[in-house]
Amino acid sequence: MSLVSLARALPKRARIANLPPLDFSLEAGVHALVGTPDDGTLTIAKLVGGCEAPASGRVLVAGRDPARDPRLRARIGATLDVPCLPDAITVRALLEDVDLVRGATGTTDALKALRLEHWLDRNVASLSRWEKRALDLVLALSTIEPIAIALTEPGADVAPLDQQVLRDAFARCAEQGACVIIVTASMNSAIQLASTIHVFERGSIARSIPVDETGALVPGRGIELRVEVDLPRLLVAALADEPGVIGVDWDERRHRSMLSVRGDDLDRLALTLARAATESGASIRSIVPMAPHIDEVRAASSGLALAAYHAAYGAYGAHGPAPSVEKPADRGWQGGSRAARLSGWRAERVCAACSCRARSW
Amino acid sequence: MLVPRALLVIAGAWGVAAVAAVTEKRGSPSGAAGRALEGQVFGVLLPFVLLALSTRVLSPLRLDLTTAPLARFGASRRVVASGLIATSMGVGAFVAASAAALTAILGHDPTAPPIAVDALTSAWVGALAASAYAAFFALGSTVGAKGGGRFLSLGLDFVLGGTSGAAALFVPRAHAQNLLGGAPPLMLSQPASAALLAAMALAFGAAAVARCAP
Secondary structure, eight states: OOSEEEEEEEOTTTTTTTOOOEEEEEOSEEEEEEOOGGGTGGGHHHHHTTSSOOSEEEEEETTBOGGGOHHHHTTEEEEOSSOOOOOOSBHHHHHHHHHHHHTSOOHHHHHHHTTOGGGTTSBGGGOOHHHHHHHHHHHHHTOSSOSEEEEESTTSSSOOOOHHHHHHHHHHHHHTTOEEEEEESOHHHHHHHOSEEEEEETTEEEEEEEGGGGGGGSTTTOEEEEEEESOHHHHHHHHTTOTTOOEEEEOTTTOTTEEEEEESOHHHHHHHHHHHHHHHTOOEEEEEEEOOOHHHHHHHHHHHHHHHHHHHHHHTTOSSSOOOOOOOSSSOBOSOSHHHHHHHHHHTSBOTTTOOBOOOO | OOOHHHHHHHHHHHHHHHHHHHHHHHHOSTTHHHHHIIIIIIIIIHHHHHHHHHHHHHOSSOHHHHTHHHHTTTOOHHHHHHHHHHHHHHHHHHHHHHHHHHHHHHTOOTTSSOHHHHHHHHHHHHHHHHHHHHHHHHHHTTSSTTSTHHHHHHHHHHHHHTSOSGGGGGSHHHHHHHHTTSOOGGGOOHHHHHHHHHHHHHHHHHHHHHTSOO
């Protein structure tokens, strides 16, 4: 049985907001669910954290319903898009209240681990929305013997936190056997914080990819580095003939000192950049790896599904035994995307002429 | 948490109760306290004041959502709801008792029982009625996305409590009026009305708690 399992779970007021039922299962580990609010991402932490019961369907964490089991809720950390904190005057009093409810201490240590101990004597009412979200995150991470941690956008709209400390905290929870779910619309956040990336589409996981194979998210796109440089024209000229570079984007008017360089291999691309910078005399100020945008990933997913569909459809209607259609080489397909589902349905139809059955992945 | 707005509501309740008592006494000193208590204070003022206080204590949300900030850390929603309802009943009882006692003192006339006895009697009737009202509004707050059912409770209290039939037995208004010397519902005795108010406080409170998930 999966650690966290949602089966056709429809949040309350989902029909008004046109949200889809949530349907996925996850094991222990650090998972990023990358999707938009229209896909139902903002309701995941509410349901997994037991903050509200589903209007229909089922939510199970370690085989139990978090909305009806207070002991289970004590072992689930969750952050919502709008922080839901107990009433208290100061941060210290709030943490003491949470410790009292949990029957254990640890929240103050979690605050200190993220170097936020100077907040202890602050008035809760004086905290900004960003700071409240960071405090909510601290409370989620301080969960005692966690079974699941569901975090809504931990990398956005939140006070600046040490990403390395966050990563370590997530990894520690996963090592203890917890399922850490990072719900985000940002592929960058997902790559930074998670070990497995799941492309989330209309309530289901469409693709799952380990974080070290993110290049497979958009096949052919390669690796992209955003480079800030003092003499971009010279660097572009030096990069033009480099075989390790697939493409260079430079918008002289809008971002004069920024350019994007794409290649197949991260190490090779970085070496090429270093060589070109040395030759051209340009000095590089920063290099940031750029993750593909979620729309790019979805477009690639749809393209791959469509290719699979055409391959299957090519066999459909042909007389004689249907050729087998292989699953795309890209990893992690679960056939969950709309296009994939559509192609699957079409390919299962029986040929009227000879009753042969075109197979699909 | 009682915020300044709630304190303003309490101060306002005391002020209106005092004005009602003084006005009745100026009009006709005989039975002024009784008229002010039955008419303005328990008839109109306290239901609205208790609704406002209940909304402040329980938050203007559905009851189970109000419990969410603590429930998400492992507290039982029912335990948190019980605490909130008990607080709402306590605050309501204090405000209603003090407002009723103030009315009895300011509207007191020589033909009435001794002022201390009158004030004390009005106070316990107010406390008991307020507890029943608080529980009734708490039950109402479990209905609707934002607990709008509490307004339904208030409406039912006005509509059913104004009758003298069997339906009046199920809302606090008729019993409070009976205890203050008004017309009893179904010719019920005053001790029976007091017992029913206490039973309502317990039953409505328990029903509100039961309607929250664990």
